[in-house]
Amino acid sequence: MAMKMDLNTVIEQMATGDKDTALTALQSYNKEMNNSFTFSREEERDRMHLGELVLDFLNKDLEPSSQLACLKTVRILSRDKHCLVPFINRSAMSTLARYADIATGKQLDAILGLSWTDTLQPARAGFENMPAKELPPLSQQNTELAMEILKILFNLTFDTTTRKAEKEEAAGYRHLGAILRHCLMSHADGEEQTEEFHSHTVNLLGNLPLPCLDVLLMPQVQQGSTEYMGVNMDAAYMLLKFMEKRLDQGHKLKETLLPSLNLLTKSARIHSETRKYLRSKVLPPLRDVKNRPEIGSALRNKLVRLMTHIDTDVKDCAAEFLFVLCKENVLRFIKYTGYGNAAGLLAARGLLRAGSGPGIYSEDEDSETEEYREAKAHINPITGVVEEEQPNPMEGMTEEQKEYEAIKLVSMFNKLSRTNVIQPMQLGIDGKMRKMTLKDLETQAHNPLPEEPANSDSEDDA
Incomplete structure (x- = not known):
């Protein structure tokens, strides 16, 4: 209960808008919560409110001590993943980036030791770089x-x-x-x-x-x-x-x-x-x-x-x-x-x-x-490789036997379809799958994929 009162007191003192009062409240809160990494779910709304107030203060003309207190509070509040809403919008990110002096990536230029020959067009002017194998390693701190x-x-x-x-x-x-x-x-x-x-x-x-x-x-x-x-x-x-x-x-x-x-x-x-x-x-x-x-x-x-x-x-x-x-x-x-x-x-x-x-x-x-041209006619398009030629299962059958087996297969598919065990599908003219009818099953033939045009496989195409 005491913790809740403390947080409410901080919010009340921040809400007054007085910089000295806010500084005192934040310093007290930061000292108490400095080593805290778990937070009460009941206080989530209050912590988010505090985060909004702190960000408002950071956009004012503050003394260094007040800036530091606000940033320490942000660090503490950001430990709670359920209360990050005040800090993840563009305005909040821009504010924090400004305090970190990284909004333009300059504090990064310095760390990497980059020099630009044209600050207006750095991408085209380039930086004075050496081949990768000659670049010295960055220190652990950098x-x-x-x-x-x-x-x-x-x-x-x-x-x-x-x-x-x-x-x-x-x-x-x-x-x-x-x-x-x-x-x-x-x-x-x-x-x-x-x-x-x-x-x-x-x-x-x-x-x-x-x-x-x-x-x-x-x-x-x-x-x-x-x-x-x-x-x-x-x-x-x-x-x-x-x-x-x-x-x-x-x-x-x-x-x-x-x-x-x-x-x-x-x-x-x-x-x-x-x-x-x-x-x-x-x-x-x-x-x-x-x-x-x-x-x-x-x-x-x-x-x-x-x-x-x-x-x-x-x-x-x-x-x-x-x-x-x-x-x-x-x-x-x-x-x-x-x-x-x-x-x-x-x-x-x-x-x-x-x-x-x-x-x-x-x-x-x-x-x-x-190699590919010679084997192309023998490549199975499903697996993408040349496979050993399989014996024709209908070899030696009479035309009457072939027709009997075909009718038997269609009948099996039809029965499975009617009992909703399977739903035979086929490609429509729009390239999308559609249900097959009994007539489709009777007339469906296995067609090979169309040939790729001979001029469609350049290794140095544009």
């Missing part, structure tokens, strides 16, 4: 401070992908994108801390407006850079390696893998150079036609295995990435993953008829490998 800043900036920018950034905002985001590119190329003093640092970097990169991701490709190719088609692919290389490492770890894939996989998908969709580079690494010219697409240790095999993952988000994200690398071409997608693995994404998009996706891509040139 790494930890940088990660805290990245986490705060993530909360500040969490809604940027759902709205159009104004011109001035876009310039700031591209500045931030250039800083984050440098973060990707930097490393901490230790593998575990480096991975954590890169994880926060990837999370924040995923918040940037899509047009601002071009900063990842802008630095000039230098000695030691990863170059593809004359473009600096250091950032794409680092993202790909980070994604594969998370994939190999196999732990909580939804939380650990999806941020980097989603970012790679976005980058591949908006930048043709990035897509072509990623495709060369993930979906190189197909030569192995003996093993199923999900069998093996190559990155393609690992990603195809994810397409049947039990977690829907993981499954969909992996399929989307490969689909984009295939330029959203259904036949090519099936070629690299097998119809069985691809069916989930294609059904969700109404593309099971093997039509093309909505993406706009350039024409291709024929570049199928000799």
Whole structure:
């Protein structure tokens, strides 16, 4: 009961608006609650009210001692996950970022030791960077401070992908994108801390407006850079390696893998150079036609295995990435993953008829490998590999016997359908599934997938 009275007293004294009275109340509350990490559910509404009052005070002209008391109260109140509402709106985040002096990412420039040759267009001017292997490791203190800043900036920018950034905002985001590119190329003093640092970097990169991701490709190719088609692919290389490492770890894939996989998908969709580079690494010219697409240790095999993952988000994200690398071409997608693995994404998009996706891509040139071209006619489109030819089960039967077996099969399907054990389905002309009638069952034939045009599989397409 005493605790409740104390909190109410603090709120009453804060509500007076008098700075000296508020300071005394907050200092007393902070001292009492400094080591508290559990909170009463009955006081949730009061704690949220106190948080709102503190934020109002932070927007006033305060003495340093009052600012410090308010920020200490915010730290204490933010320990309660049920009372974060006052602190997670844009206005509150901007206020806190201003006190942390990170609203523009300057307190981050200093930590990373960045220098810009043009403050108005930092993304194009670039920073004075060395190849990644020559960058000295960040100290543990600077790494930890940088990660805290990245986490705060993530909360500040969490809604940027759902709205159009104004011109001035876009310039700031591209500045931030250039800083984050440098973060990707930097490393901490230790593998575990480096991975954590890169994880926060990837999370924040995923918040940037899509047009601002071009900063990842802008630095000039230098000695030691990863170059593809004359473009600096250091950032794409680092993202790909980070994604594969998370994939190999196999732990909580939804939380650990999806941020980097989603970012790679976005980058591949908006930048043709990035897509072509990623495709060369993930979906190189197909030569192995003996093993199923999900069998093996190559990155393609690992990603195809994810397409049947039990977690829907993981499954969909992996399929989307490969689909984009295939330029959203259904036949090519099936070629690299097998119809069985691809069916989930294609059904969700109404593309099971093997039509093309909505993406706009350039024409291709024929570049199928000799191995694939020779085996193409014998590849099972469901599994995506060459399989041994199976004996014809109707070999030796008379026409009357074949007709009898066909009628028997239709009768079985009809019986199961009428008793609601199964519901036979087929593709409609719109590419979506519809119920099969008895007439459909009697006339349905197994048709092979249409051939992919000979000029639709360029490995260096635009």
